[in-house]
Amino acid sequence: MLEAKKICKHFEGLKAVNDVSFTIEKGEILGLIGPNGAGKTTIFNMIAAVFPLTSGEIYFNGKLISNLKKPSDVCKAGIGRTFQVVKPFGGMTVLENVMVGAFNVTNSVSEATEKAMKAMDQVGLLRRKDMLAKNLTVSDRKRLEVARALATEPQLLLLDEVMAGLNPTEVEEIIPLIRKIRDDGITIFMIEHIMASMMALSDRILVLHHGEKLAEGTPAEVTSNEKVIEAYLGGKH
């Protein structure tokens, strides 16, 4: 579904992402892990056209998307994303926030409302729908990020650390939610720090280290990979 070919992003000499290639298959959950500063969010931003690639190409459903200039074009192409640091529209209600997402696929307010209700229901935010987004708890803000992105009706969803900052109970709640989204037919590419949930969720995992691809494979393959243990897990000991 998505194919990245030798993508590079250099910031004034710093190689944030260097020569990384990978593919995402339709219907899978691909995990992206790596120590801080490995370039995970940079890869998301490259896919989402937040900044141009230094070199390399990204294809989505066979079409080149790395030449798109604006993040909105990428969303229109069918890729939704959430932000690591959540960005709610604080002065709007939860419903209105999600409606903004839904307007990606409709011009009608009533249709957008309907779609937003569905997306909020999916993530369990319905009871908060009339609350101002700025008054939400951390965990609800994360849900709002997901609901908004879902409402744009993406084929591929990029989830950037939606579990960070949540307590264990909340993490337990969000895992089935992500699985449900995938079962509804949306492919998922996710960054997460919590290894246990990553292992439980991902079909495959991509390991990044210093901007380069270190390993790729099933959770079992990755955790038994010596380079990964040394560079990533080893670093924590």
Place this chain on the structure above:
Amino acid sequence: MTNLTNTISKKNKHFSMNVFILVLAIIGAVLPLIWDNPYTMQILILIFLYAAAAGAWNIIGGYAGQVSLGHVAFFGLGAYTTALLYNFFGISPWIGMILGGILAAVVAGLISYPCFRLRGPFFTLATLAFAEVLRLLSIWARPLTGGQVGVTILFNPGFKNFQFFGKTPYYYIALILMFLVLIVSIWIERSKFGYYLTALKEDHDASEALGINTAKYKLYAIAISGFLTGLCGAFYTQLLLFIEPLSVFTSHLSNQFAMIAVVGGAGTAVGPILGSVIITPLNELLRGALGGDFQGLNFVIFGAILILVVTFMPNGLVGFFKDMKAKINHRSESK
């Protein structure tokens, strides 16, 4: 169930707003029949005109959160286009008004486009500078504009020439102008466009990620805003039948449009009207009563009001009333 209550409450909100507009329109329409005093009429015309211009500013400055401090540029373009087309080519000011509005919209778009690709204060600075540029050009292009001397519109009253003896026709035209802006604002509020403007005001990155081409929607907003401001300028020409750089390209007007919207409540449809009802008569009063002795006093007071409002009532009077209402509701609920 929740879905149902939601739509009902939304319908209610729309309904009460619609009723409010209707009542306002009826009052506006019958007022001259019962209270036909030239001075009051003049004040009311100005209230409507400033409410319309502030409402036009509000579309880009309030809903989209892109503060323009040079809206007088579009006002002046409307004013000069109308005046010059009539004086040079005898084109009816009604047509001149539309053409002036279109010119203002196009120019607004051209000036804003480079700014809207960027984030930061560029738009505010660009509008401020552009208004000053137009003022200087209008002084400089003497053969066309009469320079400092200004343009006097050839007097030949009649509907076709948008010139009337009494104040009443101007009153109704100003009223219609204000309602036009109000209705456009309400349409924006209730449509995808309005949701998008609010979203891009709140967070640029999130808006883009949700598929909003932010530059494009800002461009639409400034074009609509510029067009409506141009209409206001054209009306001003016909009201006074005389324009000069000092009156239609002055930074005072830019500040006034913005201030009226902010004091009333930026990003709301009725805010600019409320703001104009308060600020415009106050302005006339201060200028009239103290005029010669204390030149500038009105703007000293307005500057102070502006600082106080944004510091203590950042959502203007409309926001203040909403908060009050919420508090009262909350209290009655807890009882």
Place this chain on the structure above:
Amino acid sequence: MYLMQVLISGLMLGGIYAMVSMGLTMIFGVVRVINFAHGEFLMIAMYLVYWLNVLLGMDPYVSILITVPVFFVFGVFVQRILIQPIQESPATIKIFSTLGLGLVLSNLALMLWDADYRSVKVSYSTAVINISELSISVPRLIAFIFALLVAVFMYSFLTKTDLGKQIRAVSQNRQAALLMGINVRKIYMIAFGIGSALVGLAASLLMPMYFVYPSIGLLFGLIAFVVVVLGGLGNMYGAFLGGLIIGLVEAIAGAYIDPALKEVFYFIIFILILLLKPSGLISMGRGSEEVGL
């Protein structure tokens, strides 16, 4: 030769623009506020110089000893009283707050001193130095030398002193500066103070050769905005360079095209910069054009 003459006087004038603009960019870079009253600060400072001269007979250059500290304190107060309560508010709020202050100042001046053009009478107002066929206005030369000194002084202050380093730290990353134990609020006040003090200095240097009137602030404010965008928002060195460039542009446009249109040229430059190189002449690196507000 005529061109040389034009270039020299443009460069000299640019020194003044540089000084005013460095103040504006300092405030923006550190406090993240565009001071829309910046031109009005200059106007009030010019009146201060004027009245010190008229009432006390003080020479404009001596008045530097008063305008600089007075405007430093004024800037600190504006930051403390006006900006600090809305520091975390959206950019639009801050725009209106400083705009409101500008309105109050310019119209207060109009109320108190009318719209008259006023100037100080000093013997050296029109003095010139002749070098071969070039003649250089003495007040302009003095202003230019001061601008150079200020630029050198600001450079060493920001790079060599602890306070200067703290100011730079805050402008680069407020969060990190907080974590490092820097009193960010204090730095804001000092930065606003320095930005205003530069305006005070510029006023003292301007008065021997300029008129003051209530709306002169708009003119200088606009120039400073253009310079600051030209140099890169928040970039002190860029502002210095930008000031000189705008001085040159003004002189060339005035000499060869039409002095009445000089602002039109500022604006064309402004739009060109936005289109071609929005990060300004001296880029501070990725995204510096989008420091936001």
